[in-house]
Amino acid sequence: MTEMLSAAALAQAIRAGRLTPLDVAERCLEAIRTREGDVQAFTALDADALLTQARAPGLAARPLAGLPVGVKDIIDTVDFPTGRGSPIYTGYRPVADAAIVRMAVRAGGLIAGKMSTTEFAFMQPSPTRNPRRLSHTPGGSSAGSAAAVAAGMLPITLGTQTGGSIIRPASFCGVTGYKPSFKLLPVLGLKPFAWSLDTLGLFGAHVADVAFAAAAISGRDLIPADDGHVPHFALVSTARAHLAAPDAHAALEAAARAAQKAGARVSVLDLPAEVEAADAACGPVQAFEAALAFADEWDRHHGELSDTLASYLASAQHVTPDEYDAARRASRRARHALADAAAGFDAILTFSATGEAPAGHATTGSPVFNRLWTLTGAPCVNVAGLTGASGLPIGVQVVGRFGRDRATLGAARFLERAIHDGH
Amino acid sequence: MTEMLSAAALAQAIRAGRLTPLDVAERCLEAIRTREGDVQAFTALDADALLTQARAPGLAARPLAGLPVGVKDIIDTVDFPTGRGSPIYTGYRPVADAAIVRMAVRAGGLIAGKMSTTEFAFMQPSPTRNPRRLSHTPGGSSAGSAAAVAAGMLPITLGTQTGGSIIRPASFCGVTGYKPSFKLLPVLGLKPFAWSLDTLGLFGAHVADVAFAAAAISGRDLIPADDGHVPHFALVSTARAHLAAPDAHAALEAAARAAQKAGARVSVLDLPAEVEAADAACGPVQAFEAALAFADEWDRHHGELSDTLASYLASAQHVTPDEYDAARRASRRARHALADAAAGFDAILTFSATGEAPAGHATTGSPVFNRLWTLTGAPCVNVAGLTGASGLPIGVQVVGRFGRDRATLGAARFLERAIHDGH
The missing domain is CATH 3.90.1300.10 (Amidase signature (AS) domain)
Known part of the structure; x- marks a missing residue:
């Protein structure tokens, strides 16, 4: 290595x-x-x-x-x-x-x-x-x-x-x-x-x-200050926690313990229903837009698309403007509800992925612990330093408040040091 | 013709x-x-x-x-x-x-x-x-x-x-x-x-x-219903009304009268201060983004830019991320304030331009009555049918509520008919 x-x-x-x-x-x-x-x-x-x-x-x-x-x-x-x-x-x-x-x-x-x-x-x-x-x-x-x-x-x-x-x-x-x-x-x-x-x-x-x-x-001021600020983390496992492998749960718990040991507060936060519901909105938003983003490739180069993408786009064509608009409204509601729910915290601490990298090269793994945060537009940082059952890396994710990237990076750096010091 | x-x-x-x-x-x-x-x-x-x-x-x-x-x-x-x-x-x-x-x-x-x-x-x-x-x-x-x-x-x-x-x-x-x-x-x-x-x-x-x-x-349902709905217009002249020529004022008044004659309510609306203030936010938003949108042309093809664009981009480079963020916040406030102020109306009726098309081809005219509505993202329709002092067209602008494009087109169609019938 x-x-x-x-x-x-x-x-x-x-x-x-x-x-x-x-x-x-x-x-x-x-x-x-x-x-x-x-x-x-x-x-x-x-x-x-x-x-x-x-x-x-x-x-x-x-x-x-x-x-x-x-x-x-x-x-x-x-x-x-x-x-x-x-x-x-x-x-x-x-x-x-x-x-x-x-x-x-x-x-x-x-x-x-x-x-x-x-x-x-x-x-x-x-x-x-x-x-x-x-x-x-x-x-x-x-x-x-x-x-x-x-x-x-x-x-x-x-x-x-x-x-x-x-x-x-x-x-x-x-x-x-x-x-x-x-x-x-x-x-x-x-x-x-x-x-x-x-x-x-x-x-x-x-x-x-x-x-x-x-x-x-x-050209932005994104480097966190070294002011000794100790973050308050919201520990979030989401309604999809059952999709995380045992070692992903173990990594998240280890990260939370390390943060606490370094002096941080870590409080369990259940996401509001509007936020959890937005996970289902990712699908129609992405599909409707992808169907338009690949209109040229679909129309002119269909035979050169992989089966994976071609079949995705084939079903994406069926998402209606009404379904798309409803999904966009759901994501707007989620953004507001998340801002309210996370207002008392410096950052959310949650899964980065379902576990270690899958074996083989047939799949790149699941975005199930990422797409909600992409939809809300919140800044996210994968913090490395922990490993899973087979010794491969398992990261944990720090999710900040929209537009507060510097503070988010600060919370991530705090956690990174805490994990490092805890080992 | x-x-x-x-x-x-x-x-x-x-x-x-x-x-x-x-x-x-x-x-x-x-x-x-x-x-x-x-x-x-x-x-x-x-x-x-x-x-x-x-x-x-x-x-x-x-x-x-x-x-x-x-x-x-x-x-x-x-x-x-x-x-x-x-x-x-x-x-x-x-x-x-x-x-x-x-x-x-x-x-x-x-x-x-x-x-x-x-x-x-x-x-x-x-x-x-x-x-x-x-x-x-x-x-x-x-x-x-x-x-x-x-x-x-x-x-x-x-x-x-x-x-x-x-x-x-x-x-x-x-x-x-x-x-x-x-x-x-x-x-x-x-x-x-x-x-x-x-x-x-x-x-x-x-x-x-x-x-x-x-x-x-x-593929959206954008064709207004023929349900006889008579719109309530908010007549808005904006803080920049003094920049409109007398015949632009006359056209706007004629449009308002025609709408009233056709049965519509027309009420004068003074825009809230937050909305008027956002007009000044258009500059930094556009400039900051343009400086990045033309980064390649600026770096590689500088000599092939017009003097007009080159000097605009030269000053655009000086807009800082902080100025840009402040302008974006101002435009967000304006969007919310406009939604509140216009909530009781079907559409705003305002100037489309400062007057008739200027003579000559050295300039394409001023966007002073457009950029605020672009910034707010509201649907806008230029309604034709009126003319200015020299007999050239002067349009009037119907501005609707964000996402209510069908209703906006309906109000514009009502006004178009009213202007046509009034002649």
């Missing part, structure tokens, strides 16, 4: 003159040479271009300090093919970079390459394998983005979540995944799946790393 | 067997031959392809009945170049149709061609001239879409509004423009300008025509 690369620590070392961006790029390429053959996280990589970029003057002074960044392959890039995980777009070269790619470059990031995704960020797996155990799925859809960080090949990667595509692979691969508040990072230049749900986010080794990278890229 | 083509009437004639889709296509092409040399509404047109499509069997039974549709050139089309009004994208061929294009085709519409837009739907004028008087601007940014309907060249065109780009050209050209509730029509495959504001809409000859086309394309 290669050690993970901490973006915040690397940037600090670059600024202090202990490392150069070229050193970091070379370290990444060394890890890629060692691990990529097994892991298969990249769909495109240009080592020479990365080394050339890393020699540019002045990078150390810029927000991302010349760190390499991996970009999920449903995000448009001019300099790399953007295959979107689909044969329809093999070799596709967009005419413009996605806004987030330009933001990363403007912040002094170096675009290292493209990271594998399931087909259009849906369920048909990519070739990527879990760096923690190659026989297991890394999760999806941001498979390559999570795996590259877990394998120590890159310090920062960009991913997206429509159901559970950031938090789940982060949990399976034992890395930090951060799904910001809805629309905090602009989705312009991403292949849409469902515009009410598609959310851009980040992977890094630790909470400090995703906070650092998100702040650097967005 | 060529007579405008009523989409609803043409569809009815096709369904009744009095016309075929081929007859309609030929009528459009005849008007195009007569008028397009002067008006210059199209950026791309394929007459042969249109005639071929019009011969397809079964069109009469489909929702759009085989009617030709014009598509604003910031909307992606596979079969036509998508130039976005910018030399950067001259000859650009997207790999996929925008969702709305597929929706129109699925509904039995025939994509006739692409309609001129100002540069990226901002302020740099297109070559299009006002069909009502060629020496005058048609307005912008949906210049070609409004002009083609006014000139009787097409029965239905698609346009977009980020500030006032549907309602203003509709007012200047004397056609019906309909800006639906935000997100009613999906913007996937449009070049974004500001994602919180960009709204897709329609132009047609009369209110019944845009209602017919929007219902056919979206």
